[in-house]
Amino acid sequence: MDEGGTGSAEGPPGRGHRRIPEATVARLPLYLRCLLEVAESKTVTISSERLAEMAGVNAAKVRKDLSYLGSYGTRGVGYDVEYLLFQISRELGLTQDWPVVIVGIGNLGHALANYRGFGARGFRVVALVDADGSKVGEQIGELRVRHLEDLPAIAAEESVAIGVIATPAGAAQDVADRLVHAGVSSILNFAPALITVPEGVSLRKVDLSIELQILSFYQQRRAGVVAS
Amino acid sequence: MDEGGTGSAEGPPGRGHRRIPEATVARLPLYLRCLLEVAESKTVTISSERLAEMAGVNAAKVRKDLSYLGSYGTRGVGYDVEYLLFQISRELGLTQDWPVVIVGIGNLGHALANYRGFGARGFRVVALVDADGSKVGEQIGELRVRHLEDLPAIAAEESVAIGVIATPAGAAQDVADRLVHAGVSSILNFAPALITVPEGVSLRKVDLSIELQILSFYQQRRAGVVAS
DNA sequence: GCATGTGAATAGATTCACAGCG
DNA sequence: CGCTGTGAATCTATTCACATGC
Structure with a gap:
């Protein structure tokens, strides 16, 4: 899917060594999380079956997903937890850290x-930006809110890779355009608005009202079934 | 996907009149949003092509998606905006309103x-709940935060249909269990944790760190391609 | 023996292309 | 004629089932 999830628009395929299916990419972070949990309990190896159970998926799917990364398992034994953690982290690009800017400080x-949880794994919020002058200067944690107009400078100074849009719907497309123009090529959109970006820019969205509406659909179905 | 979430776990298929594919269900809220926008400009009809363009999908997909709801278009003309709005709203269960409880008031x-945007379309936050006694009683908008222990009573009183989990990861499964036990059968999980629910309960998740990691993957790919 | 890795089979989603109808 | 609605074709993802190799 989502797609999903949530589903959502994707960046271009790119051309790394292997071609990893989109659905697999979306599950790698899930495996990563499970492996981190397992690693804490000093467990050295894990089977696809166990990992599948933890991640709530099918064991064959786990094996196929992992096989796209390479042959990192040992037949008859399973996967070395630490090694697999490293390989997945590397594949996801989490061995480097990505400067993130958040736009819209409501x-x-x-x-x-x-x-x-930004900091924890490869992401670092380096700037907070808002179009509203009255918010500029506000201190949040270690950062001070800066003005939207400064985005190009901020993006260049900090080598911002990822932009998070948390503005009202009406501002989202403009902000996306500004981000792209400033050289940001990955965007995560929380605004309840459809935005478009040029080729070569990845866009994903997180949309509360869409998720609620999907739940509503199935909720209604169940209610209907009970009533009839 | 997903899923999608952006991809995410689904409720059971249920058995309404027609069997609507999951991928289609996830797009209906998108069409709804586009149609609402179009409706404001007093446009009476819309073609699949125009709607597709607005929603950022393929026109054939729009037609196929809408065909699962019924034959609501007019050949040679398009779809009546108001009528289609109503049909999609009804299909998504938005003609009734769903009481929502939010758990975790961080x-x-x-x-x-x-x-x-909750209120706008069929959802109504009827209760805020937290496990932390020091938060109980805090006033937010028109609601006062109540204690997690009161969840069963709240759920019964207010006929809560949807529970939103906004707790830390460690508390998420416990909260989910409590929600299910209290009779809530749709859950939207924002906590960065994998939770499981019994058959017959719908679960969707919104996970910031997963989305960032997916973006990171494609970002790295692009960087890699440029470098090589 | 046992769990991985993977071709083959199946299921699901998207897109094509055009018949059908207003 | 124009646009919907939909079978057929294609593409993607999932699952099966077993050969492979530690």
Whole structure:
């Protein structure tokens, strides 16, 4: 899918060594999370079956997904947890860290700015930006909110790779355009608006109201089935 | 995908009149949003081509998606905007309103509690809940935060249909269990944790770090291609 | 023996292309 | 004629089932 999830638009295929299916890419972070948990308990190896159980997927899927990365397992034994962790991290580009800018410092922007878990794994919020002059200068954690107009300078100084849009819907496309123009080539959009970006820019979206509406669909189905 | 979430786990198929593919269900909210925008400009009909362009998908996909709902278009003309709006709303269960409870009133919970857009379309936040006694009683908008222990009573009183989990990862599974136990059968999980629910409960997730990691993958690919 | 890795089979989603109808 | 609705073709993803190799 999503796609998903959530589903969402994708960047171009790129051309690394192997061609990894989109659906697999979307599951790698899931495996990563499970492996981190397993690693804490000093477990040395893990079978596809166990990993599948933890991730809530089918064991064959785990094996096929991992096989796209290479033959990192040992037949009759399983996968070395630490080694697999490293390989997945590397594949996901988490061995380097990516400077992130958050645009739109309202309720959600605040929450994102304070979110621990950026730093943990390869992402570092280097700037907070808002179009509203009255918010500029506000201190949040270690950062001070800067003006949207400064985006090109900020992006260049900090080599921003990823932009997070947390503005109202109406501003989202403009902000996306500015991000792209400033050289940011990965965008995560939280605004409830459809935005478009040029080829070569990755765009993913997180949309609360869409998720709720999908839940509503299935909720209604169940209610309907019960009633009939 | 997903899924999608952006990709995410689904509820059971249910058995309404028609069997609507999951991928289609995930796009209906998108069409709905586009149609709402079009409706404001007093446009009476819309072609699949135009709608596709707005939604950023292929026209054939729009037609096929809409055909699962019924034959609501007119050949040679297009779709009546108002009529289609109504049909999609009905299909998504948005003609009734769904009481929502938000569990976990930290940064994110606050942001969600203040989010306008719940009320707009069929969702109504009826309760805010937290396990931390020091947060109980805090006033947010029109609601006062209540204790997690009161969840069963709240769910029953308010006929809560949808639970939103905005707790830290460690608490997510416990909260999910409590929600299910209290009779909530749709859950939207924002916590960066894998949770499981029984058959008959829909679960979707919104996971910032997964989305960032997916972006990181494609970002790295592009960087790699440029470098080589 | 046992769990991986992978071709083959199946299922699901997208796109094509055109018949059908207003 | 124009645009919908939809079978057929294609592409993508999932699952099966077993040969392979530690």
